Amino acid sequence: MPLSPSQTRDLLEQLGHRPKKQLGQNFLIDGNIVRKSLELAEVAAGDHVVEIGPGLGTLTRALLDAGAIVHAVEKDPVLGTHVESIATEEPRLHLVKGDALDYPLGDLPEDLQDYKIVANLPYAISTPWMAAVLENRLPSVMTLMLQKEAAQRYAAKAGTKQFGAISIFLHAAFDVLPGHDVSGSCFYPKPDVGSTLMHLRRKTAPFRFKPESTQLIREIFQQRRKQISSLLRKAKSDTATRWLESLASAGIDPSARPEQIDTQQWISLEKS
Numbered sequence: 001m002p003l004s005p006s007q008t009r010d011l012l013e014q015l016g017h018r019p020k021k022q023l024g025q026n027f028l029i030d031g032n033i034v035r036k037s038l039e040l041a042e043v044a045a046g047d048h049v050v051e052i053g054p055g056l057g058t059l060t061r062a063l064l065d066a067g068a069i070v071h072a073v074e075k076d077p078v079l080g081t082h083v084e085s086i087a088t089e090e091p092r093l094h095l096v097k098g099d100a101l102d103y104p105l106g107d108l109p110e111d112l113q114d115y116k117i118v119a120n121l122p123y124a125i126s127t128p129w130m131a132a133v134l135e136n137r138l139p140s141v142m143t144l145m146l147q148k149e150a151a152q153r154y155a156a157k158a159g160t161k162q163f164g165a166i167s168i169f170l171h172a173a174f175d176v177l178p179g180h181d182v183s184g185s186c187f188y189p190k191p192d193v194g195s196t197l198m199h200l201r202r203k204t205a206p207f208r209f210k211p212e213s214t215q216l217i218r219e220i221f222q223q224r225r226k227q228i229s230s231l232l233r234k235a236k237s238d239t240a241t242r243w244l245e246s247l248a249s250a251g252i253d254p255s256a257r258p259e260q261i262d263t264q265q266w267i268s269l270e271k272s
């Protein structure tokens with residue numbers, strides 16, 4: 001069970017710690033959400049699970065109770081020391097005291113291909129951290145607490161304002177299942193933005209864009225109101241030239257805006 005609001009306040013006082021807004025320190029105090037996160041990720045004994053920002057250790061303890069081997073990364077030195085004290089009693093907890101942008105998968109062993117990610121993310125780093133995960137070995141499952149707007153961007157379909165580069169990269173590799181909105185009262189302190197619990201499952205044949213194509217798609221979406229043919233002409237790289245010549249065979253209207261081109265069509269361009 002997670003700590004209640006008063007137990008959370010007591011523990012914070014004991015640690016002499018005030019929650020830091022810039023590190024997104026909104027701690028989970030709702031048992032149903034913790035349970036739901038583990039249930040969605042189907043966490044089982046022996047699973048290797050990466051957790052970003054263990055904080056006071058609520059999700060961490062639930063993962064350990066389920067028998068998982070947890071690879072956690074905590075940036076805050078005070079909370080890091082607190083989680084370290086859990087790790088001294090619990091050999092299945094591996095903690096990196098550092099920044100998840102430097103250690104997106106914590107100390108997950110290099111040769112380990114099969115792992116999951118379960119985290120109540122610090123919202124400020126979710127997109128750069130996700131970009132780093134997508135460049136790495138892909139987890140079989142990600143169950144993530146995210147800022148609502150980020151979850152909407154990740155789940156967005158072509159033709160919507162939220163559809164962008166990150167939506168394409170995620171949809172190419174994962175089935176992005178509908179998220180659940182989570183009330184602010186499930187956290188202490190209450191966040192001043194909306195939250196969504198999102199679940200992503202790796203596709204049987206996940207597709208990944210080459211680094212130069214990833215960069216090109218990012219650049220293209222910086223000018224999302226322009227037509228794809230003029231954006232590709234302006235980009236002047238070999239990849240852009242190839243894509244320009246392949247628009248028709250990928251079924252893309254040269255006057256289409258980037259946000260009107262769906263993930264499958266971007267994949268067709270990359271395969272051209």
Ligand SMILES: C[S@@+](CC[C@H](N)C(=O)[O-])C[C@H]1O[C@@H](n2cnc3c(N)ncnc32)[C@H](O)[C@@H]1O
Pocket residue numbers: 023024025026027028029052053054055056057058059073074075076079098099100101120121122123125
């Ligand atoms: C939303 S809280 C989640 C805490 C805890 N997992 C829970 O659910 O109650 C985010 C956590 O991420 C940590 N954090 C913030 N930025 C980080 C970063 N760049 N790298 C690693 N941890 C970070 C915060 O210190 C905090 O512990």
